[in-house]
Amino acid sequence: MNRPLPSPRNLARRLLSLGRGRGLDLSGQASFAVPAQAITTLAGPTEFRDTLLSLIAQARRRIVLVALYLQDDDAGREVIEALHAARKAHPDLSVEVYVDWHRARRGLIGKGDSEGNAAMYRDYAQRLGEGVVIRGVPVQNRELFGVLHLKGFIIDDAVLYSGASLNDVYLARHGRYRLDRYHLIRHQALADSMVGYVDAQFRGRDAVPRLDRLPLPRTRDLQEPIRRLRQSLQQAQYEGISEAPGDGDVAVIPLAGFGRNDNALNETLLALLRGAQRRVILLTPYFNLPRQVRVVIGHLLRRGCQLDIMVGDKTANDFYIPPEQPFSRIGLLPYLYEANLRRFAHDHQGAIDSGQLNLWLWRDGDNTYHLKGLLVDGEFAVLTGNNLNPRAWALDLENGLLLRDPSRRLLPQHEAEWQALRRHATRLAHYRDLPGVRSYPPEVRKLLRRMRRMRLDRLVNRLL
CATH class of the missing domain: 3.30.870.10 (Endonuclease Chain A)
Structure with missing residues (x-):
């Protein structure tokens, strides 16, 4: 049975004890003991892209990608094609992508009106099937007042964590890059916890529609589901049975x-x-x-x-x-x-x-x-x-x-x-x-x- 998680305020009090010399109290937290050798800092965007595509190709049970956006450009199409290929090779593989609802339904700033990245998602679903599920998360009723900025790519028991989204510049295509930080952590309980948060907060919610099929609801029709989603998110934390760290x-x-x-x-x-x-x-x-x-x-x-x-x-x-x-x-x-x-x-x-x-x-x-x-x-x-x-x-x-x-x-x-x-x-x-x-x-x-x-x-x- 999972231990009860403390409130955010209690967590802050425990961490504040650092300044008073009492050390960090992790009791009751969703804290995972990860061997140091299971944590790797990747060197740059090219290694990040190669690692992501390699993990996708090797996936057997689950792929859960969470990012601000998956762009309709060469790098974005490379990722979505890799997802469809993995699903085709292993029909029991669960593949889910969560991106910001507002960002997915508009074009780039200053580039004119567009159906946004959602049009690409629907095109691939129509051509290759609906095995890759792509959902839009509306954190607020309007993009100006808040977006999905959650991060983390969970592939089987690996967590690939970066602040990067998925497009040409983040994945270093065509000679330019946008530098971020990139870490690979291999640990089943951590991966389970991060997937559990996504499942509990997004999966099956009325506020989080699929973007890869029509019709898309209007945002105004989602106002009450979005309100309930916000209430849930304000209380939500990652869950899991805490593990006592050993030497190393x-x-x-x-x-x-x-x-x-x-x-x-x-x-x-x-x-x-x-x-x-x-x-x-x-x-x-x-x-x-x-x-x-x-x-x-x-x-x-x-x-x-x-x-x-x-x-x-x-x-x-x-x-x-x-x-x-x-x-x-x-x-x-x-x-x-x-x-x-x-x-x-x-x-x-x-x-x-x-x-x-x-x-x-x-x-x-x-x-x-x-x-x-x-x-x-x-x-x-x-x-x-x-x-x-x-x-x-x-x-x-x-x-x-x-x-x-x-x-x-x-x-x-x-x-x-x-x-x-x-x-x-x-x-x-x-x-x-x-x-x-x-x-x-x-x-x-x-x-x-x-x-x-x-x-x-x-x-x-x-x-x-």
Whole structure:
């Protein structure tokens, strides 16, 4: 029988004990003892793509893929064709894909009206059969106010975890890539727990329709089912019988988070930051930290903890529009993030000068940056799709894997990942090294002035 799981608030209290020197109490949690050798950090998007396709081809019992989207492009079609091929080779294989409902039914931003990726799903189902079930998850009634940002590909007893979605740039097709983090964990109980969450929250719910067949319901007709889904998600956590870690094991704790209150993932992230003793590495693609995180970072710096923050250069942002291309309003976002970073650097210039705070800007040609997560004191790591921004904090459905590694068996992998990232990163020596608003393109300066005059900049930051 499963042990009762504590409330998110109780989980936060236990994690807060890190800062008081009592250690991390995992009793009663869905915590899985994973041998360190069963956890692998993949080197990059090409290895991630190859591993995903290999796992799909080898699958015999189940495939459950959860991502923001599965795109109608070469890489997306390669994945969906691999899924159909696996199902054809093994008719008893269960294949389910869950993507965001709103994102699947629209075209790309700025590309005009479209039936979205759902049209591709229906086309494959009509040609190859309905053995690959693709469902859309509407976390909110409108995409602006929240999306499915849950992550994890479970294939038999393997968990392939990344913040990446499935398209050409995430899977490094056609010479460009969007860099994320990629981890493969082979452990049956963890895989069962992650599948159990998806089954309990999504499978069979009226709010989660199939996208691979017609007719599709209207979102307005799903309002009451969506309300019930939100209520369920606010209470939901991963379940499972806890396992006591042995020598050489890593405790892996899957956590979900949805909404501002009693959000286990948010509280865990804050608790880990508060309890840090020596060093924190924080990764985020969009520098727009929630207020609570900024406050804790201030405390960390005041008590002498070393802090490394890596973000993407504005040109490595997926919304960046080069000057030679026609500008649209979505191209304002990278400049907003850069302005946030410049203000943060200004406020903490003393810590930058002393080397206590290191701000790293990642850039590699025309490739883009999408990393997120925490590394704390060499013992704790958080793998997550959470962007560490106000939207993730309050609107989107997020999850993450907390890894506790007291023996530091994974430290060589973490260090190798960090060194690889820094090969394409530059340390910011002074806030003035970042351009000011006066140097921005005229269209950007005009939009920023208008937003500040109407006091919309804070609202926009909360929705980003």
